Amino acid sequence: xxxxxxxIMALVAVAASVMVVGQRHxxxxxxxxxxxFAALAGLYVLLDAPFVAAIQIIIYAGAIMVLFLFVVMLxxxxxxxxxxxxxxxxxxxxxxRFGAALAFVLVVxxxxxxxxxxxxxxxxxxxxxxxxxxxxxxxxxxDWVFAFEATSVLILVAMVGAIVLARKETH
Amino acid sequence: MSIDPQLLGHLIVIGFxxxxxxxxxxxxxxxxxxxxxxxxxxxxxxxxxxxxxxxxLADIIKLxxxxxxxxxxxxxxxxxLAPILAATAAFAAFAVVxxxxxxxxxxxxxxxxxxxxFGWKGLAQPIPLAAADVNVGLLVIFAIxxxxxxxxxxxxxxxxxxxxxxxGLRSSAQMISxxxxxxxxxxxxxxxxxSLSLRTIVDAQDGYWFGFVPKWYIFLQPLGFFIFMVxxxxxxxxxxxxxxEAEQELVAGYHTExxxxxxxxxxxxxxxxxxxxSAVATDLFLGGWHGPFPLPPGFEWIWFLAKVGLLLFFYIWxxxxxPRYRYDQLMEFGxxxxxxxxxxxLIITAIFFVKFGS
Numbered sequence: 001x002x003x004x005x006x007x008i009m010a011l012v013a014v015a016a017s018v019m020v021v022g023q024r025h026x027x028x029x030x031x032x033x034x035x036x037f038a039a040l041a042g043l044y045v046l047l048d049a050p051f052v053a054a055i056q057i058i059i060y061a062g063a064i065m066v067l068f069l070f071v072v073m074l075x076x077x078x079x080x081x082x083x084x085x086x087x088x089x090x091x092x093x094x095x096x097r098f099g100a101a102l103a104f105v106l107v108v109x110x111x112x113x114x115x116x117x118x119x120x121x122x123x124x125x126x127x128x129x130x131x132x133x134x135x136x137x138x139x140x141x142x143d144w145v146f147a148f149e150a151t152s153v154l155i156l157v158a159m160v161g162a163i164v165l166a167r168k169e170t171h
Numbered sequence: 172m173s174i175d176p177q178l179l180g181h182l183i184v185i186g187f188x189x190x191x192x193x194x195x196x197x198x199x200x201x202x203x204x205x206x207x208x209x210x211x212x213x214x215x216x217x218x219x220x221x222x223x224x225x226x227x228l229a230d231i232i233k234l235x236x237x238x239x240x241x242x243x244x245x246x247x248x249x250x251x252l253a254p255i256l257a258a259t260a261a262f263a264a265f266a267v268v269x270x271x272x273x274x275x276x277x278x279x280x281x282x283x284x285x286x287x288x289f290g291w292k293g294l295a296q297p298i299p300l301a302a303a304d305v306n307v308g309l310l311v312i313f314a315i316x317x318x319x320x321x322x323x324x325x326x327x328x329x330x331x332x333x334x335x336x337x338x339g340l341r342s343s344a345q346m347i348s349x350x351x352x353x354x355x356x357x358x359x360x361x362x363x364x365x366s367l368s369l370r371t372i373v374d375a376q377d378g379y380w381f382g383f384v385p386k387w388y389i390f391l392q393p394l395g396f397f398i399f400m401v402x403x404x405x406x407x408x409x410x411x412x413x414x415x416e417a418e419q420e421l422v423a424g425y426h427t428e429x430x431x432x433x434x435x436x437x438x439x440x441x442x443x444x445x446x447x448x449s450a451v452a453t454d455l456f457l458g459g460w461h462g463p464f465p466l467p468p469g470f471e472w473i474w475f476l477a478k479v480g481l482l483l484f485f486y487i488w489x490x491x492x493x494p495r496y497r498y499d500q501l502m503e504f505g506x507x508x509x510x511x512x513x514x515x516x517l518i519i520t521a522i523f524f525v526k527f528g529s
Contacts (some may be wrong), residue, residue, distance in 0.1 A: 027249070027328065034321070051367075054310035062317025064351070066324070066343050073328050073340060133307070133367060 006046055013039035026072045030065060037061045051133050179277070180294050185302045190281050192265055196442040197227035210491040237431040242331055245428065249329035254429065254436035257322025261443035264315040267308040268450045269370050271300035271460050271472035277470030299370065300472060308369040309357055310485065312451060316353075316406060320346040323408070323425045330428035338424030341414045341498070345405060346375075349412075349503040353402035355513035356395045359520040360388055360455050369451075373459030389460040394516045396456045397511060400485075403448035405505070407441065410490040414498060449482035457482075 016036035023029040037060045045055035140148055192267015208215025216223035241250060259330070275297040305311050305383030318344055364372040378386045389396045404413040407436065426437045453459055457478045460471035496504065 027246075031249075031325075048303065050307045053309065054307050054314050057314035058310065058317055062314060062320075063347060066317075066320055066347055069321075069324055069328075070340065070343050073324070073336065073343075 002046060006043065009039045009042040009046070012036075013043070027069075030072060033068075034061050034065050037065070040067050051136060176294055177296060177298060180298045184298065184300060188265065188302045189262065189271075192262060192443050192446060193439075195446050196439050197231070199442045199445065199483065199487075200227045200230060202483070203490075206484070206487045207491050210488075220430070221471070227403040231435070234431055234435045239431040239433065240428070242428050244331040246329040246331070249267065249325050250428075251433065253322050253326035253329060254433040254440075255322075256325065257319060257440040258436045260315055260319035260322060261440040261447065264312050264319070264447045265367065265443065265450065266302040266445065267305045267311045268454060269299060269301035269304070269308075269373065269459070270450065270475050272468070273297035273299050274469050276466065276469070301370070305343075305368070307367045309361065309367045309372075309455075311356060312369075312447070313357065316444075316447075317346070317350060319440070319444065322437070326429065326437070330425075332428050334421045334423070334427045335425050337422050338414075338416060342408060342425060345408070345412065345414055345501065345505075348502060349402045349405040352398055352505065352509040352513040353406060355517050356392075356399040356402065357455070357508075359392055359395045359517050360523055362517075362520055363388060363391060369454050369459075373454050373461065376458040377461050383463075384403070385458055385461060385463055387456060387461075389456040392516070393458065394512065395520075396452070398513050398516065399452055399456065400482075401509060403452065404486065404489065405501075407444040407448055409441075409486060411493040411495050412501060413490075413495060416499060441465070445483060445486055446479065449479045449486065452482055453478040487515060 009124045013036050016032045016039065018028045020032045020036065023032065037056060041053040041061075044050070044056060205223070207213075216226040219229045221224045241247065253284065275294045323342040324339045327335045327337070327342065330336075339512070360372060361367060364375040366372060366375070372388075376386050376388060380386055380390075384390065408414070408416065414424075416426065417494045426434055429437065432507040453475060458474075462471075462474035462477075464472055465471075
């Protein structure tokens with residue numbers, strides 16, 4: 001049952017993510033991204049992490065994507081024209097090579113990360129450590145407190161920066 | 172093949188919850204019209220059935236037989252998806268709300284004569300009176316409520332009409348602004364009860380102070396209750412925060428272009444959302460099914476029902492008493508007053524909690 005659910009949700013997540021890129025209209029891209037996030041949340045539930053699943057929905061699907069929709073609606077982005085491959089030809093050889101190199105690095109990194117991931121416990125059939133909300137909180141405010149605080153300062157800086165850039169000068 | 176009676180009990184509870192939610196919308200339509208009439212010194216509906224009780228049925232039949240219209244330039248898929256999303260999110264949010272203590276239905280079986288006629292003495296083990304008993308229930312409610320905005324936003328956008336679009340835009344801005352205060356008023360309760368499970372939170376409110384004052388969180392968190400209700404009314408787009416459908420400015424806002432059953436679905440979603448907010452407020456602040464005096468086991472849900480009914484009356488009363496805010500006032504109130512108030516409430520709660528323990 002769990003395996004079946006895993007495959008269904010994994011398929012939905014991957015298919016939706018691929019279709020995000022393939023859509024001509026940004027509105028549908030945003031909605032497919034939400035679907036992909038929802039499928040990811042389902043995978044978290046299967047991993048015995050309902051807290052992470054709920055947070056995933058609240059923050060990504062609930063808050064961030066609403067802002068995306070807001071922007072798409074406000075700008076009223078038109079449907080993309082069917083391109084005839086001209087755009088690819090517009091790039092000179094240099095940028096294309098650079099892009100290819102970046103893609104190659106990404107693939108290598110991905111393989112490296114998958115190799116290193118601690119999958120031994122899962123393969124042995126043992127259940128992973130169940131993270132309760134309390135455990136996550138304690139970890140976050142003891143072991144990872146520096147990263148946590150640094151991130152919050154970073155977000156604050158970004159927020160102030162965005163306001164300064166967007167503000168109209170009124171003298 | 173044998174049927175597990177426990178499982179059957181669960182399924183019946185789920186079906187019953189769904190059925191009651193559907194009916195609550197019909198009851199609320201009547202209640203809204205009757206209370207509105209009372210406030211405005213009219214009679215309200217009184218022709219269809221005794222005291223107008225069959226008016227909702229007449230309304231539904233009328234809506235079903237109306238022609239389904241769709242603007243030519245609308246996005247067909249999203250236009251029909253939007254009302255479905257709105258209604259689904261509204262129903263799904265109620266799934267984790269418990270509305271009574273765990274019960275084995277033995278009292279129910281005795282009273283209805285099932286024990287007398289069929290020898291059925293109730294279930295072997297008590298089952299929870301909730302469609303789903305999730306240990307992060309509060310977060311699930313928060314998550315699903317935040318998804319509810321998509322129905323309105325998509326309806327506004329896909330109709331391809333300026334009034335609908337403005338309604339959708341207002342709705343998303345309003346939801347994001349008030350969601351934070353909403354969440355922070357939850358957080359204080361989570362701190363007090365030390366749990367994200369609604370059932371544990373309700374059970375933490377069992378008992379009395381000085382022998383007669385019920386241990387409800389509203390007495391510890393009066394400010395929290397106020398913030399929760401204000402943000403809850405804003406989240407459900409009800410007056411005085413009904414900007415997405417402000418008649419005087421936007422015709423009917425996000426559902427201007429809808430007719431027939433797809434319009435009815437938006438209405439259904441609005442009323443079910445009201446019920447959910449009232450039910451969550453009852454569980455979090457008003458002690459759920461624990462009342463000022465205890466009821467016999469198996470009947471605690473009567474308290475729950477009474478409190479939800481009271482809050483729903485309050486909702487309707489608000490709508491016909493207060494005028495709508497201005498849009499800039501809404502944003503100013505949300506960000507400059509409600510949010511700081513919620514943060515201060517959370518800090519004070521934390522200080523008291525650390526100082527005096529539980």
